[in-house]
Amino acid sequence: DVKVTQSSRYLVKRTGEKVFLECVQDMDHENMFWYRQDPGLGLRLIYFSYDVKMKEKGDIPEGYSVSREKKERFSLILESASTNQTSMYLCASTVGPSMETQYFGPGTRLLVL
């Protein structure tokens, strides 16, 4: 059974803190994605990666960075958290260039105070 896991389900951080969100997939997928989900806005792509050490900006990369040192792990970093980064963060992965299936993790609900 395919599995995408995220390090935390709920996280509370203070403005200015550096925040790490971790995502791990056990399907040997090449492609991994980070989205944020906000009411009325749907899912918006932050960053994605096609391979180890490769990254591409999505639609809303400002204030975020990513790291992919190993194929199975894709980290999202908030360099200096701000209140407007309070959101649900979803990680996904898919195999090869096929977009037929993206498998999502359960999400991390981040609150920045």
Next chain:
Amino acid sequence: QKEVEQDPGPLSVPEGAIVSLNCTYSNSAFQYFMWYRQYSRKGPELLMYTYSSGNKEDGRFTAQVDKSSKYISLFIRDSQPSDSATYLCAMSLYNQGGKLIFGQGTELSVKP
């Protein structure tokens, strides 16, 4: 104007009703169309996937794509309380390596 528009609802129907969920889009180059279902406090899961125009049926679910009108639909027959969830449409350009554009999601509630 958003690239993909979806009525956020909420939509409330009685058990057994036929549900119609819809999305419109502006980019005629989209080739791949998907519907995801997201239960409360869970990640989205793929429900239906279609390439280009046409219909696809899977049990009680039917996905329709009308590229000429830039309009996609998901029909749920004999809706059940377990169908209560948020439904997200998503679409992608050819050869975009899995990069999807999502609609806002429609919250559906099926009442027993």
